Amino acid sequence: xxxxxxxxxxTNRFSEEKIAVAILANIEGIPYFEKDxxxxxxxxxxLSPDMRKLVKKGIRLMDFDVNKxxxxxxxxxxxxxxxxxRMLKEISQGKRGVxxxxxxxxxxxxxxxxxxxxxxxxxxxxxxxxxxxxxxxxRFKDYIDTQKFxxxxxxxxxxxxxxxxIYRDMTIDLCRKSNYFTVFHTxxxxxxxxxxxxxxxxxxxxxxxxxxxxxxxGLGTGRYYMVYESTSAREKMELIKAxxxxxxxxxxxxxxxxMKDYV
Amino acid sequence: xxxxxxxxxxxxxNGSLETFLDIKADxxxxxxxxxxxQLHLPGINWAYHPTDRDMIRLEEPEEVIQLDEIKNxxxxxxxxxxxxxxxxxxxxxxxxxxxxxxxxxFLVPGxxxxxxxxxxxxQPKTEAFQPKRNGxxxxxxxxxxxxxxxxxxxxxxxLLDQKFGERLNTACLAWQSKTGQTINxxxxxxxxxxxxxxxxxxxxxxxxxxEL
Numbered sequence: 025x026x027x028x029x030x031x032x033x034x035t036n037r038f039s040e041e042k043i044a045v046a047i048l049a050n051i052e053g054i055p056y057f058e059k060d061x062x063x064x065x066x067x068x069x070x071l072s073p074d075m076r077k078l079v080k081k082g083i084r085l086m087d088f089d090v091n092k093x094x095x096x097x098x099x100x101x102x103x104x105x106x107x108x109x110r111m112l113k114e115i116s117q118g119k120r121g122v123x124x125x126x127x128x129x130x131x132x133x134x135x136x137x138x139x140x141x142x143x144x145x146x147x148x149x150x151x152x153x154x155x156x157x158x159x160x161x162x163r164f165k166d167y168i169d170t171q172k173f174x175x176x177x178x179x180x181x182x183x184x185x186x187x188x189x190i191y192r193d194m195t196i197d198l199c200r201k202s203n204y205f206t207v208f209h210t211x212x213x214x215x216x217x218x219x220x221x222x223x224x225x226x227x228x229x230x231x232x233x234x235x236x237x238x239x240x241x242g243l244g245t246g247r248y249y250m251v252y253e254s255t256s257a258r259e260k261m262e263l264i265k266a267x268x269x270x271x272x273x274x275x276x277x278x279x280x281x282x283m284k285d286y287v
Numbered sequence: 288x289x290x291x292x293x294x295x296x297x298x299x300x301n302g303s304l305e306t307f308l309d310i311k312a313d314x315x316x317x318x319x320x321x322x323x324x325q326l327h328l329p330g331i332n333w334a335y336h337p338t339d340r341d342m343i344r345l346e347e348p349e350e351v352i353q354l355d356e357i358k359n360x361x362x363x364x365x366x367x368x369x370x371x372x373x374x375x376x377x378x379x380x381x382x383x384x385x386x387x388x389x390x391x392x393f394l395v396p397g398x399x400x401x402x403x404x405x406x407x408x409x410q411p412k413t414e415a416f417q418p419k420r421n422g423x424x425x426x427x428x429x430x431x432x433x434x435x436x437x438x439x440x441x442x443x444x445x446l447l448d449q450k451f452g453e454r455l456n457t458a459c460l461a462w463q464s465k466t467g468q469t470i471n472x473x474x475x476x477x478x479x480x481x482x483x484x485x486x487x488x489x490x491x492x493x494x495x496x497x498e499l
Contacts, residue, residue: 037306037347038298048357074396075350082358089357112358118390120405121353 026051026135027109029116030126030144031059031086033067033079042124043067046083047145048090050112052257057090057135059083060145071122079123090239117218149280160253161197168198168208169281172287176200178207189234194230197251204244205234207275208283213255213264220263224250231275248275298347306347309336312466314459316343316406319480320385321458323404324453326375326443330404331393335465348403351393356422364429368399373426377402378443381418382488383409389422411478412443416493428499436499440452440492443483452480 028049032042046059047068064083068076092276111130127169168178180199184192198208207237209230229246238246267277278286293299299307310316312335323330332346352358364370381387391405428437459472 037349038294038300040294072350072396074398074400075352077398078394078396082352086357114387115357115392118353118355118374120347121351121393123352123358179441280319 026131026133026140027112028129028140028144029112031083032124032126033071034124035065035067035070036275037120042283044126044145045143046086047137047141048086048112048125050109051137052134055090057087058137058141058145059087063146075122078192082123082170118192126274160210160214163253164197164210165253165282167283172284173198176206180207182233184231188236194226196230199275201243205238205248207231207234207246207248208286209249209279210251213252213257213260217259217263220260223276224267227275228273231273235274245274247286250275250277250281251280251283253280306349308345308347308417309339309342310345311446312336312341312343312468313408314428314462314468314470314475315408315410317462318408318455318475319409319457320431321381321454322383322447322479324408325380325446325454327378327446328372328375328379328404329402331406333406340468345395348393348395351403352390354392354394356389359422359425362394362400362426362429364426366399368397368401370426370430371435372402373423374436374439375443377421377423377427378440378488380421380423381409382447383407384412384416385409385412387421392423411436413460413473416484416487420489420495424495430499433496436496440489440496443492444489447480447485449480451464452476455479459496 026049028043028047031046033045034042037093043066045064049056057130064080066081084135109130113128116128118124123167138169153164160237165178168176177200178197178198180196182190182194182196184190184194187194196207197210200206207230210229211227213220215223227250232248233246234246238244250267255261255264264277267273276286291302300310301307316333320330320333322346323498331348334344336342336344354362364373367373370372376388376392385407391407393403393405395401395403417455427436456472457476459470463469
């Protein structure tokens with residue numbers, strides 16, 4: 025399912041002149057926002073300097089907020105189902121200001137955002153997903169680069185010879201050993217189901233192994249977190265739900281943005 | 288104020304190239320304008336239509352931003368001339384049980400921006416009054432000087448007094464004479480100056496201010 029609205033700058037209320045400068049879309053539950061810098065600059069020339077400043081800031085924040093979920097900074101947004109469509113429908117009703125939206129257009133098919141952008145705004149967009157923080161691991165690395173996680177070891181190695189249940193060396197994304205182990209380990213749900221399954225199994229082995237070591241060393245049971253990021257694919261959401269519902273696994277599945285609450 | 292021409296959206300311009308919009312006359316909008324005036328909130332200029340008794344004429348603002356849940360985020364209280372107006376507006380929309388007040392809020396840019404309030408078509412409601420937070424409250428959260436919120440709170444409950452009831456009464460008479468449409472005056476007056484609702488709202492607002 026794809027729905028989208030175009031963002032116009034209307035330079036004059038009476039002449040109805042408007043320039044489509046950006047597109048706001050929801051494709052399979054993932055929000056997208058992209059603007060065309062050259063069209064935006066052209067449209068802004070027709071506005072007063074104060075309005076220009078306000079519009080620029082508004083668009084910058086819109087860009088920042090809408091694409092947050094794609095950058096992995098948040099998993100909750102206005103665009104999370106079931107609100108996404110209602111939200112876009114509501115905002116597209118405001119037709120009276122300088123910045124206004126088109127109707128909400130809906131397509132049964134999933135269309136790539138680049139295609140939509142090229143068709144209605146005009147210039148090839150540079151997808152934020154192609155910027156430097158394009159993988160979950162990279163976003164995770166950025167996320168933990170704060171004082172809060174300073175006491176954790178990044179890429180903590182488990183040697184097969186020193187830990188039970190594991191037969192080849194393994195690496196934990198983030199681990200802290202105190203009176204108990206605190207472990208954060210990412211599973212990228214944008215991968216194929218087979219890959220996800222392999223990673224989940226590995227994580228389970230890690231948990232079992234560390235629990236055994238904790239027992240032998242007289243430590244607490246430990247806290248183990250499987251870290252994920254929102255995904256739009258239904259079957260993967262179902263899988264996340266299923267993991268969440270499982271009892272007595274010895275670990276929890278949490279969103280990356282929730283990590284700071286578990287430190 | 289004679290309109291000389293209109294575009295396809297019904298937006299008209301007069302000889303001075305000022306922009307107008309004729310909309311269906313509605314007592315809710317007219318009384319809402321009176322509330323705005325009473326609370327010193329700048330509303331869109333309007334007048335009864337000079338020839339068509341079923342319509343009112345709005346002076347359409349030219350260079351404004353119409354707010355919504357997304358654009359709302361671009362506003363910072365310290366960039367507004369009168370940030371406390373957001374709280375008065377919040378209280379007003381609660382009091383009149385208006386569900387989605389954000390899109391009736393315009394931002395007029397300037398060195399510091401100002402609000403301009405649209406006329407909202409409200410109706411007297413019979414369901415239980417239950418004040419709750421809405422999108423407008425996020426505009427208030429950024430106000431660091433809580434004193435101005437408290438002042439907005441106090442003046443709100445002072446300004447909607449008995450005298451305001453008298454002004455509403457006059458507005459009802461003007462409505463009937465200008466449009467030729469009768470309205471249930473006592474119902475509107477009872478709803479617009481309802482002490483019970485004001486009292487509940489005052490309590491809600493007092494508690495809310497503590498949390499902000």
